[in-house]
Amino acid sequence: MSKEERHIFSVMVENRFGVLARVAGLFSGRGFNIDSLNVAETHDKSVSQITLVTHGDAQIIDQIYQHLNRLIDVIEVTDLTTGTHVERELLLLKISTEDPRKRAEILQVAEVYRARVIDTKPSSLVLEITGDEGKLEAAIEIFNTYGILELARTGKIAMMRGGTN
Amino acid sequence: MSVITSQRVLFLVFCRSKRLISIVNEERNWSGTTVRSVSVIYVNRNVLLKPHPSRLQSWNEKVFYFQQPTAQKNVSTTVYEEIDMELSGAHILVDGLKREGVEYIFGVNGGAAMPIFDALYDETEVKLIPMRHEQGASHAADGYARATGKVGVALATSGPGATNLVTGIATAYMDSIPMVAITGQVMTEFIGSDAFQECDVIGVTRPICKHSYLVKSCDEVADVVAEAFHLARTGKQGPVIIDIAKDAQRAETIFQHPDTVDIRSYKPQVNGDPAQIAKAAALIKEAKCPMLYAGGGVVLANASEELRKLTLNTQIPITVTLMGLGAFPETHPLAMEMPGMHGSCCANYAFTDADLVVAIGARFDDRVTGDLGKFAPKAKKIHIDIDPSCIGKNVPVDVPIVGDAKNVLTELNKLVDTADIDPWRNQIQEWKQKYPFEYEQKGNKVMPQYVIEKIYEHYSDAIVVADVGQHQMWAAQYFKFTDPRTWLNSGGLGTMGFSLPAAIGAQLGCPDKTVVNINGDGSYIMTIQELVPAITMKLPLKIFIINNMYLGMVRQWQELFHDKRYSAVDYHDNPDFALLAQAFGATGLRVEHPEDVEPALLKAKGINDGPVVIDFIVDEEENVFPMVPAGAGLGDVIRGLS
Ligand SMILES: Cc1ncc(C[n+]2csc(CCOP(=O)(O)OP(=O)(O)O)c2C)c(N)n1
Ligand SMILES: [Mg+2]
Numbered sequence: 128m129s130k131e132e133r134h135i136f137s138v139m140v141e142n143r144f145g146v147l148a149r150v151a152g153l154f155s156g157r158g159f160n161i162d163s164l165n166v167a168e169t170h171d172k173s174v175s176q177i178t179l180v181t182h183g184d185a186q187i188i189d190q191i192y193q194h195l196n197r198l199i200d201v202i203e204v205t206d207l208t209t210g211t212h213v214e215r216e217l218l219l220l221k222i223s224t225e226d227p228r229k230r231a232e233i234l235q236v237a238e239v240y241r242a243r244v245i246d247t248k249p250s251s252l253v254l255e256i257t258g259d260e261g262k263l264e265a266a267i268e269i270f271n272t273y274g275i276l277e278l279a280r281t282g283k284i285a286m287m288r289g290g291t292n
Numbered sequence: 293m294s295v296i297t298s299q300r301v302l303f304l305v306f307c308r309s310k311r312l313i314s315i316v317n318e319e320r321n322w323s324g325t326t327v328r329s330v331s332v333i334y335v336n337r338n339v340l341l342k343p344h345p346s347r348l349q350s351w352n353e354k355v356f357y358f359q360q361p362t363a364q365k366n367v368s369t370t371v372y373e374e375i376d377m378e379l380s381g382a383h384i385l386v387d388g389l390k391r392e393g394v395e396y397i398f399g400v401n402g403g404a405a406m407p408i409f410d411a412l413y414d415e416t417e418v419k420l421i422p423m424r425h426e427q428g429a430s431h432a433a434d435g436y437a438r439a440t441g442k443v444g445v446a447l448a449t450s451g452p453g454a455t456n457l458v459t460g461i462a463t464a465y466m467d468s469i470p471m472v473a474i475t476g477q478v479m480t481e482f483i484g485s486d487a488f489q490e491c492d493v494i495g496v497t498r499p500i501c502k503h504s505y506l507v508k509s510c511d512e513v514a515d516v517v518a519e520a521f522h523l524a525r526t527g528k529q530g531p532v533i534i535d536i537a538k539d540a541q542r543a544e545t546i547f548q549h550p551d552t553v554d555i556r557s558y559k560p561q562v563n564g565d566p567a568q569i570a571k572a573a574a575l576i577k578e579a580k581c582p583m584l585y586a587g588g589g590v591v592l593a594n595a596s597e598e599l600r601k602l603t604l605n606t607q608i609p610i611t612v613t614l615m616g617l618g619a620f621p622e623t624h625p626l627a628m629e630m631p632g633m634h635g636s637c638c639a640n641y642a643f644t645d646a647d648l649v650v651a652i653g654a655r656f657d658d659r660v661t662g663d664l665g666k667f668a669p670k671a672k673k674i675h676i677d678i679d680p681s682c683i684g685k686n687v688p689v690d691v692p693i694v695g696d697a698k699n700v701l702t703e704l705n706k707l708v709d710t711a712d713i714d715p716w717r718n719q720i721q722e723w724k725q726k727y728p729f730e731y732e733q734k735g736n737k738v739m740p741q742y743v744i745e746k747i748y749e750h751y752s753d754a755i756v757v758a759d760v761g762q763h764q765m766w767a768a769q770y771f772k773f774t775d776p777r778t779w780l781n782s783g784g785l786g787t788m789g790f791s792l793p794a795a796i797g798a799q800l801g802c803p804d805k806t807v808v809n810i811n812g813d814g815s816y817i818m819t820i821q822e823l824v825p826a827i828t829m830k831l832p833l834k835i836f837i838i839n840n841m842y843l844g845m846v847r848q849w850q851e852l853f854h855d856k857r858y859s860a861v862d863y864h865d866n867p868d869f870a871l872l873a874q875a876f877g878a879t880g881l882r883v884e885h886p887e888d889v890e891p892a893l894l895k896a897k898g899i900n901d902g903p904v905v906i907d908f909i910v911d912e913e914e915n916v917f918p919m920v921p922a923g924a925g926l927g928d929v930i931r932g933l934s
Contacts, residue, residue, distance in 0.1 A: 141557060145506070149498060156499045186684065193681035199503040199523060202557040 129184045133162070135214060135285045138177040138195055139203040142168060146200045150177060153198065159183065159191050163282030174202065178284045207285050214285035218256045218263045223274035225250050233273050240266045251276055381510030382407035382541040385474070385534075388517030390417050391549055394445050396436060396800050397421065397474075398429040398793075400456075402449025404489060405476030407541035409447075421800065421829070424821035426453050428793035430460020431819065434469050435794025438780045439755055440801035441594060443470045443524045450476045451489030454535070455496065459787060462500040464531040466784025467615060468592055470524040471531040473501075480508045480537045493535045502530035510543040515550055522553040527560030528679040529592055560678065564695030564703060571691045572650070572674045573707035579648035579672075581716040582608050585631065588615030588783065589653015589677060590697050596620070596776040598701035599652065606711045609720045611639035613654050615783040618773035628720060629729070632660035633920050634765040637727035640918075640926035642720060646671045653677060653697045656686040657784075666925025676700045727918070727931060729769040737911040738886050740838045744770040747808060747836060750893045754806040754834070755780065755798050759791035759815035761845040763838035765916045767810045789818030792835065796822060799831045806834065813839040813866050820872075823903065827877045832900040835878075837869055840912045848915045873905035881906045 140146045147166055154161050162180040169176050181191060188206070195204045207214075220242075224230045230252075237244065237254055240262065246253035256266050260283070267278070379387065385408060389397065398421045401409045412420040423429040426448040433444030444464075448457045454475040464471045478487045494504045503523050505516045513536070520532040576582060590599050590612075596619045603610050603626055611628040612620050622629055631639035640662075643649065649671045654660070656675075661667040664686060675682075675689040676697060683692040693700055731741040740763060747756075748771045756771055758764040758781040773779045780798060782790040795809040816837050826833055843861040850858055873880030879899050883892045883906060896904040917932025 145494060148495070152498050186688075189684060190681065197528075197679070197681050199555065199558050 129186070131182050131184050132188065133180065133182045133208070134188050134191075135207040135212070135283060136177075136179045136181065136191070136195065137205045137207055137285065138179060138201060139169075140175050140177060140198075141200040141202065142173050142175040143200060146175070146198075147177070149198050149200060150179070150195070153194050154181075154191075157190070157194065159187065165282040165284050167284075176284075178282070180283050205287070207287060211288045212285050213288060214259055214283050215257050216260060216263055216283050217281040218254075218258075218266065219245075219277075219279040220254045220256065220267070220270055220275055221251050221277035222254065222270055223251055223276050224248075225274075229273055233270075236269055236273075242266070378544050378546045380407065380411070380542055380544045381507070381513045381536065382411040384510065384513040384545070384547050385517060385536070385541070386411045386415060386418060388514055388549060389445065392443065392517070392521040394418050394443070396433075396797075397445040397447050398423050398432040398436075398797065399447030399474075400424070400426045400429055400449070400453060402453045402476065402489070404450035404478055404538045405447060405453065405474075405541075406449075407538065408474065408476065408536075420447075421796075422825060423793065423796075424824050425819065426456030427459050427789065428796075428819050428822040428825075430457045430471070430473060431463065431787075431790050431793035432797035432800075432822070433471050433473070434460055434464045434790075435757060435780055435797030436801040437464070437469050437471055437797070438467075438794070439777055439798035439805075441470075441592075441777065442801070443472055443521055444797060445472050445474065447474045448476070449489065450478055450493070450538075451491045453489075454491055454493040458496060458500070459785075459789075460793075461497055461531045461533070463782050463785045463787040463790060465500045465502070467588060467782065468529045469531065470529040472520050472524050472534060473497075473531055474534045474536065476541070477506070477535045477537045479539045481539075483508075483537065493533065497533050500531070501533050502528070504533035504535065507534060507536040507540050510540045510545045511547070513540065514547045518550045518553050519555060522555070523558065527558070527562075528682075561680075561694050562678070562696040562699055564676065564693045564700035566703065568691055568693045569700060569703050570707065572676075572693060572704060575648055575672055575674060575691060576606060576608070576650065576708055576711065579711065580713060581642075581646045581670075581719075582606075582648035582650065582711060582713065583628075583642050583646045584608050584610040584650050584652065585613070585643075585654050586610060586616045586619050586652045587613040587654025589655075590616050590619040591653075591776045593653060593678070593697035594776070595653070595696075595698035595701055598698055598705060601705050602701055602708065605705060606708050607717070608650075608711050608713070609642060609717065611635070611642065613657075613660060613783075614768055614781065616654065617768060617779040618776045621774035622772040623774055625721075628724065630768060631926070632657075633662070633922070634769065634916050634918065635660070635920075636724075636729065636769075637918050637929055637931060638720060638723035640920065640929050641723050643668045643671070644925070644927040645719070649673050651675045651677075651689075652701065655682050658686070661686065661926070662920045662928075663923055663925040666927065729918075731914070731917075734911055734914075736886065738883065738889060738908055740840065740908075740910040740914055741766050741770050742886060743836070743838060743889055743908050743910060744810070746889050746893055747810065748772060750890075750897065751806060751808050751834065754778070754808040755802060756808050756810060757781070757791045757795040757798055758810045759812050760786045760788045761812040761815060761843070762840070762848065762914075762916050763810055763812045763815075763844070765845075766838070769916075788812075788815040791815065792819050792826070792833075793822045795833050795835070796826050796829075796831060799826075799833060800829075806832070809833055809835045811835060811837050812844065813837055813841060813863055813869070814843045816869070817866070823873065823876045823878060823905075826903045830902045833903040834896050835873075835903055835905045837905065837907045838910055839866065839869065839907050840910050840914070841866060842912060844914075845916070847913070851913070851915070852919075852921070869905060869907035873903075873907075878902055879904045882909065883907065884909045 165178040242254040242256040429446040433446040437444035478490045524532045611631045628639040629636035672690045674691040676693045680694045758767045799807040847861045870880035870882040918929045920929045
């Protein structure tokens with residue numbers, strides 16, 4: 128067994144109902160892993176993009192690539208991890224400000240993570256943070272010490288650097 | 293402008309076959325108001341269809357007139373236009389099937405598919421074959437496809453009709469058989485409401501079909517039919533589902549069949565990469581112990597001719613898998629017979645010693661390879677396959693070639709010569725002579741292998757359709773196949789009950805061939821009801837039951853691996869299949885002694901106005917050998933005899 132690696136696939140699909148089920152069904156049916164999954168329409172309304180993070184050894188990754196390509200509704204599959212790419216994730220955090228003395232401190236920490244405050248209430252505020260996985264994990268860890276009330280995370284989106292891919 | 297009377301219009305109409313013509317009658321009355329009446333004739337069916345009022349507008353735009361110029365106001369003017377047909381979704385579907393060259397459609401009727409069955413009622417080009425169970429319908433469509441290479445078509449209603457099709461769809465999927473399965477669906481407005489006989493067929497069949505379509509509007513039908521057939525028969529072939537809501541079957545629309553199908557996300561690679569083919573040729577040249585390993589893909593790609601050329605050009609020994617039997621004549625000296633669990637020792641030993649394996653349309657199935665760690669350990673591997681996901685799935689490959697077997701072999705044939713491998717060829721001959729398929733005659737029992745040998749003797753030109761179990765393996769071992777599409781069996785899914793309905797499909801597809809069904813007592817009774825349509829259609833099927841009163845293959849495993857604990861395999865409560873055949877209305881014979889085998893086979897030959905069932909009561913506990921136990925390496929084959 129060769130060693131397991133994390134891969135990010137960008138999968139361009141027809142924007143039709145049922146396509147996501149085909150992609151997800153392929154993973155569950157063949158025992159492949161999905162670490163995160165993100166789906167959205169592209170600038171071309173007939174095309175959706177699925178960004179899919181998975182892991183496995185080289186043989187499994189090749190199988191995932193081939194089987195994704197085999198789906199009729201899949202237009203193009205790119206393994207972004209084979210080249211240099213950028214990846215981002217969006218995190219929303221609702222943090223308790225029951226203790227008003229902590230509020231300023233929270234805002235200072237938010238500054239460090241370039242977080243934006245997108246909602247404030249007397250007892251809570253909502254922060255928006257983007258970044259790669261490491262940054263978001265670190266942010267979650269630190270904000271947890273103030274009390275995270277709610278957390279929402281998009282999963283990764285990614286693209287190749289430069290060129291036209 | 294010419295004057296065209298109603299009669300002349302009709303004359304013109306009938307000159308154009310299969311077109312729909314609208315006739316617009318304009319009458320002006322004395323006050324000058326124009327009264328328009330429109331009638332439409334669908335020439336092919338001579339049925340007058342009422343046009344949809346909302347369509348009148350769009351027709352007018354395309355009207356071209358042969359109008360009588362007239363000053364008089366009371367003269368009626370006949371106007372006609374050639375329009376795109378306006379038909380119901382069900383009729384569009386049937387029209388699409390005709391365009392795809394469909395001869396037969398196998399189905400069982402039911403509520404949500406009634407408009408389609410109705411459209412087929414007075415249809416002569418596409419013949420509706422009513423089966424007795426939807427599983428039978430899907431296997432019959434499958435058998436038709438396997439025997440002819442054309443797309444088989446099955447039809448069922450929603451819910452239970454659709455779920456009954458599922459086994460047949462999965463069977464076709466596993467063996468890459470081109471098929472279109474059409475299912476009725478509840479009305480669009482009820483979809484998702486757990487309506488009566490609603491089932492999410494698209495969901496249920498997602499992992500067992502190449503693609504599927506849920507059709508909610510009659511406007512989609514023409515395109516979907518064309519796409520479905522295109523997908524089913526190109527690239528890696530397979531079943532495609534069309535699930536069509538009842539209201540979409542009923543609603544009428546103007547439509548046009550697409551002339552070509554272009555799916556932007558579907559571009560199968562049919563031509564092999566020349567550089568890879570050159571690499572393969574170089575490996576073949578270097579090899580000292582090469583072997584060819586051909587599978588069902590060769591049959592599906594109609595590449596048997598090219599495979600023969602490759603084998604004869606190179607003089608390299610060849611093994612053909614259970615799915616590929618007939619792709620290369622088993623009677624040829626270079627043929628090693630099939631490999632794998634119940635394959636020939638020769639083929640299995642060859643894998644173990646080969647230094648090059650050239651796989652063509654074969655998929656290194658676990659029933660062929662045995663323990664992967666011990667499979668062809670010394671061999672480099674070349675793998676030619678239409679499906680890139682198949683390459684490297686089970687076994688690492690040195691030279692992958694994605695492409696259609698026919699194209700790739702044609703190119704490869706240009707680059708190869710006779711291989712200089714005499715010692716290896718001699719070794720193969722030695723194994724072949726030393727370890728043929730063999731069995732021992734026990735007392736005065738009818739040995740199952742003997743029955744197959746005799747069937748081969750008397751029906752060597754037949755299409756053989758086998759079911760699943762020991763009898764299937766014996767048929768594969770003792771019948772010598774020489775031509776593609778003469779051996780049909782469910783190799784991938786191993787579906788008991790496949791063979792009788794598949795034989796019906798094969799016989800309809802190949803009316804001039806004799807179709808022999810080699811069945812097991814357990815398998816036969818799983819789809820025995822399909823004897824009814826076979827009798828109704830007077831199909832001269834030869835149904836030979838290798839009756840060991842057991843689920844024999846499972847019993848063999850219980851004998852070898854479960855201390856003879858015969859759990860749920862004892863079929864001594866079988867009915868008398870000969871009498872049962874007679875009750876159905878077929879000829880039924882029973883054979884209990886070896887000396888009666890041949891006379892019965894000869895008698896069956898003479899009965900051609902319907903099916904003949906022969907119940908061969910064979911030795912109950914005979915086992916299939918050689919055998920590579922599950923999980924063992926091919927070299928560890930148990931030869932069986934002492
Ligand atoms: C639908 C289905 N159920 C169960 C099995 C498992 N199975 C494989 S072979 C076999 C026995 C088949 O019995 P029979 O048709 O009498 O053939 P025999 O092995 O006795 O020749 C069974 C039960 C199967 N392949 N298909
Ligand atoms: Mg049996």
